[in-house]
Amino acid sequence: MLGLCRKIQKLLVWKWVLYTSKRSFVFGIAYSEAHRNSYYYTDLLQLCKSTNSVKKVHAQIVIGGYEQNQFLAAKLVDKYAESCGSNLEDARKVFDNLSDRDVFCWNVVIKSYANIGPFLEALNVYDEMRSNGITPNHYTYPFVLKACGSERAYKKGQAIHGHVVKSRLNLDLYVGNALVTFYAKCQEVDMSRNIFDEIPRKDIVSWNSMISGYTTNGRVDAAILMFYAMLRDNFIGAPDSTTLVTILPAFAQVADIQAGFWLHSYIVKSGMKLDAALGSGLISLYSNCGYISIARAIFDQISDRNIIVWNAIIRCYGMHGHAREALRMFLQLTEVGLHPDGVIFLCLLSACSHAGMVEDGWNLFQTMEVYGVEKREEHYACMVDLLGRAGCLDKAVEVIKNMPIQPGKNVYGALLGACRIHNNIELAEIAAEKLFVLDPENAGRYVILAQMYEDAGRWKDAARVRKALKENEIRKPIGYSSVELESGHKKFGVNDETHPFTTQIVETLVSLDRIMGKETCI
Secondary structure (H helix, E strand, O other): OHHHHHHHHHHHHHHHHHHHHHHHHHHHHHHHHHOOOHHHHHHHHHHOOOHHHHHHHHHHHHHOOOOOOHHHHHHHHHHHHHHOOOOOHHHHHHHHOOOOOOHHHHHHHHHHHHHHOOHHHHHHHHHHHHHOOOOOOOOHHHHHHHHHHHHOOHHHHHHHHHHHHHOOOOOOHHHHHHHHHHHHHOOOHHHHHHHHHHOOOOOHHHHHHHHHHHHHOOOHHHHHHHHHHHHHOOOOOOOOHHHHHHHHHHHHHOOOHHHHHHHHHHHHHOOOOOOHHHHHHHHHHHHHOOOHHHHHHHHHHOOOOOHHHHHHHHHHHHHOOOHHHHHHHHHHHHHOOOOOOHHHHHHHHHHHHHHOOHHHHHHHHHHHHHOOOOOOHHHHHHHHHHHHHOOOHHHHHHHHHOOOOOOOHHHHHHHHHHHHHHOOHHHHHHHHHHHHHHOOOOHHHHHHHHHHHHHOOOHHHHHHHHHHHHHOOOOOOOOEEEEEEOOEEEEEEOOOOOOOOHHHHHHHHHHHHHHHHHHHHO
């Protein structure tokens, strides 16, 4: 009997435990549902993959009474910007609906406009932020400066630079990197370098930004020197893929094949993925150095070929006279479903022009309309050059007359060059008169016309043109030669006296000249 009572007692205890546990569990769920916080909705937003899903979570946030939560509002703005592409209308409504905004909310909106556009709106929000008494921080300035760089708003960027200095954030790493990039985009590379030198502890982004600034502004020698300086810096690790993407165009421009081999080997040994950016850079470098087969081998290794990669290989074939192969690559490009752009057609038209393939070039020119590619002045210039080289000057003039846009210096420059080839002085005079207005500082235009007059024995006309060249103080750019030494590439021009040992070099040359003269006499 006693045993039975104990069993019944234990059973009652277990029932009570189960009941209280179940009751606690149920009430626990109710309690959590009634007190969902911003972290719960943040997790939901992270799972959203489309605009519709973001809007559903947004509706729950409004129903739950968290619409004025600044943290959640910032996350909503960021998610709308991520999912809506170029349309920031929904994101802006969330921001404008806030009665109180902290610096984090302002930064998220500025970042969204700086990344997606319109870039001017990022600057407007920044001005509104300051007028509302919110102090920008070291996260604000990189976004604003990015917008200034994208918009090429140099004066505004200078003013923001002043705000940075007043805030004592000019030595901040992220702000400093943003300033380097901004000034480089505005073609103020020397100012970029000054900012770069002031950054106390540079990271790889600092070096990449400065190298990119030099490369994009045509200062390839400075970019190469900066790259080698980076390799010698003990605080910076090995170059990353961004470094190589920024420096490859510089080595391609100087056609430094040894550096190309080294960079290619580094990519392979370090296990970097040969993506479209790296691959197109290597193709261009090998192409400029004349290694067509290696360029093609790299092209075949790239799995994610975009339009830039195809452009690089088509340009490679075209610049080396393989116009037929360039056209075959163009057909393959269309077969894989890619849409050719204006650069592709420019490379193809140039290849046809140099190969004398008039019919193919003309067909390509007409094909641009099929693909919806806008015909720009450079495309018309290629067609004028193509027809002009083939001696079809009348047809070239007809193309110019039928242009829907105003012909520029490139078009008339191509026509003048064709007139020089086929010695058509009358048409050359017309083209030159246009160029003297459109491109008045280009001495080459005057020289071509003067030489044509001299070839025809029209000495007075030639003297008149050369006199105008002299009176207007128009000088032809000095030609430079480049030699590769152990210390790098060295340039020198005609009568160049910049070398520190110019006197000794001239004396040695004079001495050698005397010795050669004596040997000849003997």
